Amino acid sequence: MNAFRFDICQLTPEAETVRQEVRAFFAEELRHLTPVQRAASWDGFDREFSLKMGKMGWIGMTWPRQYGGHERSALERYVVLEEALIAGAPVSAHWIADRQSGPLLLRFGSEQQRRKILPGIARGELVFCIGMSEPDSGSDLASLRSSAKRTDDGWILNGAKVWTTNAGEADFMIGLFRTATDPDNRHGGLSQFLIDMNTPGITANPIVDLPGREHFNEVVFEDVHLSDDCLIGGIGEGWDQVTAELAYERSGPERYLSSFQILSALVDVLKEHPSERGAIVIGELMARLATLRTMSLSLAGMLEKGQNPGLEATVVKDLGTGFEQTLPAIAQSLIDLEPDPTGGSDIQQVLALLIQAAPSFSLRGGTREILRGIIARGLGLR
Numbered sequence: 001m002n003a004f005r006f007d008i009c010q011l012t013p014e015a016e017t018v019r020q021e022v023r024a025f026f027a028e029e030l031r032h033l034t035p036v037q038r039a040a041s042w043d044g045f046d047r048e049f050s051l052k053m054g055k056m057g058w059i060g061m062t063w064p065r066q067y068g069g070h071e072r073s074a075l076e077r078y079v080v081l082e083e084a085l086i087a088g089a090p091v092s093a094h095w096i097a098d099r100q101s102g103p104l105l106l107r108f109g110s111e112q113q114r115r116k117i118l119p120g121i122a123r124g125e126l127v128f129c130i131g132m133s134e135p136d137s138g139s140d141l142a143s144l145r146s147s148a149k150r151t152d153d154g155w156i157l158n159g160a161k162v163w164t165t166n167a168g169e170a171d172f173m174i175g176l177f178r179t180a181t182d183p184d185n186r187h188g189g190l191s192q193f194l195i196d197m198n199t200p201g202i203t204a205n206p207i208v209d210l211p212g213r214e215h216f217n218e219v220v221f222e223d224v225h226l227s228d229d230c231l232i233g234g235i236g237e238g239w240d241q242v243t244a245e246l247a248y249e250r251s252g253p254e255r256y257l258s259s260f261q262i263l264s265a266l267v268d269v270l271k272e273h274p275s276e277r278g279a280i281v282i283g284e285l286m287a288r289l290a291t292l293r294t295m296s297l298s299l300a301g302m303l304e305k306g307q308n309p310g311l312e313a314t315v316v317k318d319l320g321t322g323f324e325q326t327l328p329a330i331a332q333s334l335i336d337l338e339p340d341p342t343g344g345s346d347i348q349q350v351l352a353l354l355i356q357a358a359p360s361f362s363l364r365g366g367t368r369e370i371l372r373g374i375i376a377r378g379l380g381l382r
Contacts, residue, residue: 004312004378008294009301015075022080025056026087035346038088039261039353042254043215045169046090047127053091054124059098062303063106068119078253078300085257092166092215097121097128100248101174105194108233108241113194117172131161131175131195131219132242141176141242142186146221148177148193155193155231157201157224163363167204167217170197174245176238190238193230200224210356211341246366247310256292256320258361259327262354263289265347266331278334285330292320311378318371321362328354 029052030038037044053059061077063069084091102121105113120126134144146159157177167173173195180189197204201224206214233241263285270278295316302309328351332339339352362368376382 004315005302006295006298006312007301009075009297011079011297012073012075014073015079018072018076019079019083022058022083023087026083026089030087030089033088033090034349035088035261035265036349036353037090039350040090041085041088041258041261042091042095043213043357044088044090045092045166045215047093047124049090050094050124052124053094054122059094059124060102060118060122063102063118063122067106067114068122070122074300074304078297082253082257085254086260088261093127093169094121094124095254096130096165097126099252100130100245101128101172103248104174104192104241104245105232107244108192108237109194110229110232112229113232117194126172127166127170129164129167129170129173129197129217129219130245131164131167131173133161133163135160135162135218142190142239144176144178144190146175146177148179148191148226150179151225154225154227157193157195157221157226159221161219161221162217163207164204164217164219165215165364167197167219168206168214173197173219174232176242179235179238187239188236190242191235192232192238192241193226194232195224195226195230199226209360211353243310244308247308247313253293253296255317256289256296256323259324259354259358262327262331262347262350265350266334269335269347281330281334285327288323292316292323296320311374314366314371314374314378317366318368318375321368325358325361328358 029049050059057070058080060069061072061080062074065071098121102118105117117126121128132141134146136145137143146157146161148155148157159177161175175193175195176190177193178189179191182189201222203220204217205220207216207218208214209216267282270282299309299313299316302312331351332355335347337345337348337351339355340348341352344352373382
């Protein structure tokens with residue numbers, strides 16, 4: 001039976017120096033944001049802000065300099081991510097590209113793809129989206145049916161992707177498509193492609209979420225022609241690539257800090273009206289937060305050592321999602337205020353946003369049921 005490994009990881013002096021630099025930058029750049037804008041955090045889309053982050057060298061931090069990176073440590077990068085989420089920075093325009101699309105291309109992409117794409121990501125210029133989920137596949141990626149058919153000069157893509165964040169704004173998608181059908185090996189027939197979102201035949205249809213935002217999309221592919229050099233890696237290697245990509249997606253502090261703004265606001269309110277019950281609840285929440293941070297920081301330490309924290313990242317994602325989903329309801333139980341998305345106080349507006357957004361936290365990056373199946377396999381239980 002495999003055991004999970006969460007070694008205690010201490011931040012380096014270099015990482016703590018970066019923290020002070022990042023805090024000063026955010027204090028200046030984000031001074032105009034309202035609490036509800038900060039609560040949107042990594043759903044906040046601002047291309048100009050991403051360009052500023054790129055100019056500071058805080059995108060593609062760990063990548064080789066030859067591809068536009070900065071060869072900083074995974075721990076320094078962790079600090080930037082943590083401070084961005086705590087400050088409520090609008091990082092959505094570069095978040096996906098920095099977190100998973102860039103690392104995927106760095107690991108599996110061709111030299112041409114790396115040189116063409118990675119410097120633009122590091123500068124904060126390129127927005128990426130991820131084409132995995134499909135309308136009829138649920139959480140079973142292996143059952144997807146969107147197809148990529150070989151032609152004399154490339155590929156023809158048909159099908160649809162759903163819940164695709166920022167597809168309407170994205171410059172590129174990394175999409176998973178079926179290139180072969182084998183009932184005995186569903187995983188073997190999948191391949192990934194680097195897709196320019198301006199290619200004819202691609203339509204992004206926004207899906208409005210509960211708070212009224214349109215960052216989710218259904219993306220339809222109708223006879224979309226791609227050249228051969230858009231294939232990432234080899235034919236049939238998509239499943240292994242996606243497995244690695246999801247490990248990148250699940251390993252960051254965003255998997256427990258999505259609701260941090262309501263926790264911060266709650267502490268401010270309870271300071272003015274202290275109670276024994278409030279003190280107990282805040283103490284319990286802070287203990288859970290500290291534990292999750294310790295576990296998440298351990299993943300950064302594993303990445304720094306070149307290890308693969310895929311299984312441990314799944315555990316942190318599952319536990320972190322449970323934590324951030326419960327925060328809005330706990331806050332509402334402690335304060336005598338109703339959520340109000342438009343006319344209420346700052347905390348009422350933040351509460352309204354996060355109550356509506358929280359159900360999605362356990363969907364992105366893998367549903368709770370899928371994650372627990374992965375954990376069970378890691379423990380040898382299935």
